[in-house]
Amino acid sequence: MTAKISRRDLLKLSGLAAGGLALGFGTPRRVIAGSDYTHHGGDPSQRNSYFDSLKQYIPGSETLDPDEMRLSFMGTSCIPSLSQAAVSVFVELGNGECFMFDCGTGVTPKYFALGATLDKMSKIFLAHNHSDHMGDLPYVYAFGQSFGRVWPLYVWGPARSGFVWKDPDGKYPLGKKPLEDGAADICAALKKFCIWHTESQSFMYTSINSYDVPKPWDTTGSRCKDAYDIVVKELPWRNTGKDSHGFANHDNIAYHDRSKGVKITHFPAVHCREGAVSYKLEWNGLSMIYSGDTKPNQYMIEQAKSGVDVLIHEMVVPADVWVKKLGLPDTQASIDGAQAVQDSSHTPQKALGYILNQIDQQGTAPRLAVGTHFQATDDTIKAALKDIRTWYPKGDVAVASDFVVVNVSKRKGPTVRRAVVSDYAWPQAPVPAAEDCATPKYWKYSDETKTTKVQAPEAQLDPNALVIDPDLYNAR
Numbered sequence: 001m002t003a004k005i006s007r008r009d010l011l012k013l014s015g016l017a018a019g020g021l022a023l024g025f026g027t028p029r030r031v032i033a034g035s036d037y038t039h040h041g042g043d044p045s046q047r048n049s050y051f052d053s054l055k056q057y058i059p060g061s062e063t064l065d066p067d068e069m070r071l072s073f074m075g076t077s078c079i080p081s082l083s084q085a086a087v088s089v090f091v092e093l094g095n096g097e098c099f100m101f102d103c104g105t106g107v108t109p110k111y112f113a114l115g116a117t118l119d120k121m122s123k124i125f126l127a128h129n130h131s132d133h134m135g136d137l138p139y140v141y142a143f144g145q146s147f148g149r150v151w152p153l154y155v156w157g158p159a160r161s162g163f164v165w166k167d168p169d170g171k172y173p174l175g176k177k178p179l180e181d182g183a184a185d186i187c188a189a190l191k192k193f194c195i196w197h198t199e200s201q202s203f204m205y206t207s208i209n210s211y212d213v214p215k216p217w218d219t220t221g222s223r224c225k226d227a228y229d230i231v232v233k234e235l236p237w238r239n240t241g242k243d244s245h246g247f248a249n250h251d252n253i254a255y256h257d258r259s260k261g262v263k264i265t266h267f268p269a270v271h272c273r274e275g276a277v278s279y280k281l282e283w284n285g286l287s288m289i290y291s292g293d294t295k296p297n298q299y300m301i302e303q304a305k306s307g308v309d310v311l312i313h314e315m316v317v318p319a320d321v322w323v324k325k326l327g328l329p330d331t332q333a334s335i336d337g338a339q340a341v342q343d344s345s346h347t348p349q350k351a352l353g354y355i356l357n358q359i360d361q362q363g364t365a366p367r368l369a370v371g372t373h374f375q376a377t378d379d380t381i382k383a384a385l386k387d388i389r390t391w392y393p394k395g396d397v398a399v400a401s402d403f404v405v406v407n408v409s410k411r412k413g414p415t416v417r418r419a420v421v422s423d424y425a426w427p428q429a430p431v432p433a434a435e436d437c438a439t440p441k442y443w444k445y446s447d448e449t450k451t452t453k454v455q456a457p458e459a460q461l462d463p464n465a466l467v468i469d470p471d472l473y474n475a476r
C-alpha cells in the first residue's frame with residue numbers, strides 16, 4: 001500500500017536534499033528520526049514532528065565560537081530503539097575540549113555519524129552503572145586505537161555504593177560485605193571482558209611515545225599510557241560540595257582543568273540503588289546540569305540555584321503508557337509493576353515541571369530545560385509538555401531525541417536544532433605515524449630492513465590452520 005505524501009511534506013523533503021547539496025554534500029542525506037512519511041500513516045506514536053520541525057545543523061559545517069558550548073544528544077532513551085539509542089550527551093566547548101556524559105547502548109554509530117571518533121569519546125562521565133548508561137563501553141574502550149584514541153580511556157563514575165542489605169527479618173541474606181560495584185570495579189571488569197579483543201589486536205599501535213597521562217588524573221602514579229589502559233576516577237557520590245552546615249567545602253569536584261577553566265562537579269542522584277550521581281559542568285561563565293537518572297530530589301533544586309544555562313533532566317512517561325507501549329497485559333498488576341520501577345528510579349513528567357517551578361521560584365530558571373531518557377513521539381511529547389506546563393508555564397523546554405543539538409553562549413541561544421547526518425558514515429579518525437608510536441606487543445623484524453621492528457598481525461594465528469593460499473583465489 002502506498003501512503004500519501006502531502007505537497008508540504010514533499011517540499012520539506014526536497015528542501016532537505018537541496019540544503020544538503022548547497023552545503024557541498026554530494027550524497028543525499030536523510031533525517032534519522034521521525035520523518036519517514038511513508039510508514040507512520042499519521043500515527044502519532046510513529047513520528048516525532050517536534051524533531052522534524054527543528055532547524056537543521058550539518059555537523060562539520062560550523063566551528064564553535066570561542067565562548068560557545070554545543071550539547072548533542074546522542075542517546076536519549078533507556079529503551080533503545082532505531083530512532084533513540086540509550087543514553088549519552090556529548091558536550092563540546094569552544095576551547096576544543098569535549099566530554100561524554102554516559103555511554104549507552106547504541107550510541108557509537110551516532111557519534112561516528114556526527115563526526116566524533118573515539119579520540120573525542122575519551123573522557124566519559126558515568127552517572128551510574130546501569131547498562132543503558134554504559135552499554136557501549138566495550139566498543140569505545142576496545143576499539144580506541146582503531147578509531148583515534150591512542151591513549152587511555154578516562155572514566156569518571158561513582159565509587160562503590162557501600163550498600164549492605166538487611167532483610168525485613170533482620171538477616172544479612174547477601175552477607176555483610178558490600179558489593180564491588182564502583183566505577184573502578186566496573187572498569188576492571190570491562191578490561192577482563194575485552195581481554196581476547198585487546199590481546200588479539202595488540203599487533204596494532206596502541207600508544208604514542210610522547211603521551212603522558214595529565215598529572216591531575218594520573219592517580220595511580222603508574223605509567224599507563226596505552227589505549228588499553230583505563231584511568232578511573234571514583235567519585236564520593238554522597239558529596240554535594242557543602243558541609244553539614246551548608247558551607248562550601250568543594251568535596252564534589254570530579255574534574256577541574258584550571259588552565260582551560262573547565263570544572264565538572266557531581267552531586268547525588270536518587271536512583272534505584274545507592275551510588276548514582278548527577279553532574280554540573282561549568283566553563284567560561286556557561287553551565288549545564290546533566291541529571292542522569294533520578295527520582296525528583298532537592299539536590300537538583302539546590303544545585304540549579306546558581307542559574308544554569310541548560311538543565312538536562314530525565315523524565316518518564318506514566319506507568320500505564322509504559323505498559324501499553326511495551327505490550328504488557330492491560331491489568332492493574334502490570335501497571336503496579338511498572339509503577340514500582342518508576343517509583344524506585346525516575347522523575348514523572350509532572351515532577352519535572354515542579355522542579356523547574358521550584359528553581360524558577362528561586363529566581364534562577366535555566367535558560368533552557370531539556371527532558372531526556374524519554375521515548376519521544378508525538379503522543380508522548382504532547383502529554384509530557386502538558387504535564388510540565390502545569391507547573392512551569394513559561395520557561396523554554398525542549399524534548400531530546402537523538403541528534404537534537406543545543407548551542408549556547410552568553411550572547412546567543414540556547415538554540416535547539418537537529419543534526420542531519422548520513423546513515424552510511426564511516427569514522428574519519430586521525431591515525432598517528434608509526435614512528436611516533438611505541439613498538440606493538442606483537443612485532444617482528446621487517447622483511448626488508450631485517451632490523452626495524454614492525455607489526456606482526458599474524459603472530460597469534462594457529463600456524464597449522466587450514467588457510468587458503470591467496471594464489472588460489474587470485475588466479476582469476
Ligand SMILES: [Zn+2]
Pocket residue numbers: 128130271272293
Ligand atoms: Zn538507570
